[in-house]
Amino acid sequence: MANKIDLKGHVAVVTGAARGFGYAIADRMLESGAAVSLWDMDKAALAKAARTLGHKGKVDHIVLDVTDETAVEDAAQQAARHLGPVDILVNNAGIAGPNRKTWEYTPGEFRRIIDVNLASAYICCAALVPDMKTRGYGRVINISSVAGKEGNPNAAPYSISKAALITLTKSLAKELADVNVLVNCVTPAAGNTEILKQMTQEHVNYMISRIPMGRLVEPKEVAALVAWLASADCSFSTGATFDISGGRSTY
Numbered sequence: 001m002a003n004k005i006d007l008k009g010h011v012a013v014v015t016g017a018a019r020g021f022g023y024a025i026a027d028r029m030l031e032s033g034a035a036v037s038l039w040d041m042d043k044a045a046l047a048k049a050a051r052t053l054g055h056k057g058k059v060d061h062i063v064l065d066v067t068d069e070t071a072v073e074d075a076a077q078q079a080a081r082h083l084g085p086v087d088i089l090v091n092n093a094g095i096a097g098p099n100r101k102t103w104e105y106t107p108g109e110f111r112r113i114i115d116v117n118l119a120s121a122y123i124c125c126a127a128l129v130p131d132m133k134t135r136g137y138g139r140v141i142n143i144s145s146v147a148g149k150e151g152n153p154n155a156a157p158y159s160i161s162k163a164a165l166i167t168l169t170k171s172l173a174k175e176l177a178d179v180n181v182l183v184n185c186v187t188p189a190a191g192n193t194e195i196l197k198q199m200t201q202e203h204v205n206y207m208i209s210r211i212p213m214g215r216l217v218e219p220k221e222v223a224a225l226v227a228w229l230a231s232a233d234c235s236f237s238t239g240a241t242f243d244i245s246g247g248r249s250t251y
């Protein structure tokens with residue numbers, strides 16, 4: 001039985017909500033009483049997620065590519081129209097990309113990974129944060145990775161994008177610290193989701209071998225931490241990086 005976190009009356013946007021961490025985060029937020037706008041580019045998977053999650057509470061779902069600033073701007077307006085002013089944003093959509101040596105990535109692959117994992121977070125913040133600032137309340141949670149702290153071999157663009165997401169968290173947090181819009185990030189170790197299909201088995205084995213607890217993190221474990229960070233109980237942490245790595249990166 002999960003501990004209760006109170007998100008009643010709050011409206012969240014969760015990107016990449018069709019599956020994996022994003023789905024589990026949306027699920028946990030609905031259980032806590034929030035209304036949730038589910039954003040994802042996978043139309044079929046998102047519709048299925050919205051049907052299932054719709055039994056738990058108030059949802060809407062928007063098919064978009066989070067790197068498309070016009071689509072994100074429209075989605076932000078639609079979410080507010082359908083559910084009310086958005087005061088929680090979870091920048092979760094992301095891709096691993098292929099595993100290669102740094103010099104073997106094509107420029108197109110490199111740029112796309114940075115775009116999806118990093119630029120999208122800036123784009124979603126630009127669309128949603130000004131209203132939080134005006135209203136004097138907001139919570140932004142960025143889903144980074146231990147790869148961003150450590151720099152995984154054979155995953156340079158991914159690791160770079162996640163490191164930069166930690167820095168975006170720190171900069172934005174300082175800009176918003178006096179208006180009760182708190183910005184934090186989490187750094188999970190390898191998780192039990194479909195993203196692992198994008199990686200070689202060798203890379204997955206490498207990541208598990210680095211985790212002292214010797215297992216993958218479950219999406220619901222990430223969701224529990226994110227739900228707390230999204231709540232009013234999280235009141236004096238901003239610009240921080242919260243570890244959830246089974247002991248891998250204890251700093």
Ligand SMILES: NC(=O)c1ccc[n+]([C@@H]2O[C@H](COP(=O)([O-])OP(=O)(O)OC[C@H]3O[C@@H](n4cnc5c(N)ncnc54)[C@H](O)[C@@H]3O)[C@@H](O)[C@H]2O)c1
Pocket residue numbers: 015016017018019020021022039040041042045064065066067092093094095096116117143144145146187188189190191192193194195196
């Ligand atoms: N699973 C892990 O091992 C792990 C570890 C650390 C951090 N993370 C991070 O957690 C986040 C979620 O990962 P996951 O494991 O749940 O992945 P996943 O592949 O299971 O799900 C990601 C979702 O994001 C969506 N998405 C991808 N690009 C998008 C785009 N441009 N626009 C809109 N939607 C898009 C996909 O359609 C998918 O539904 C990612 O940012 C990932 O980097 C994952």
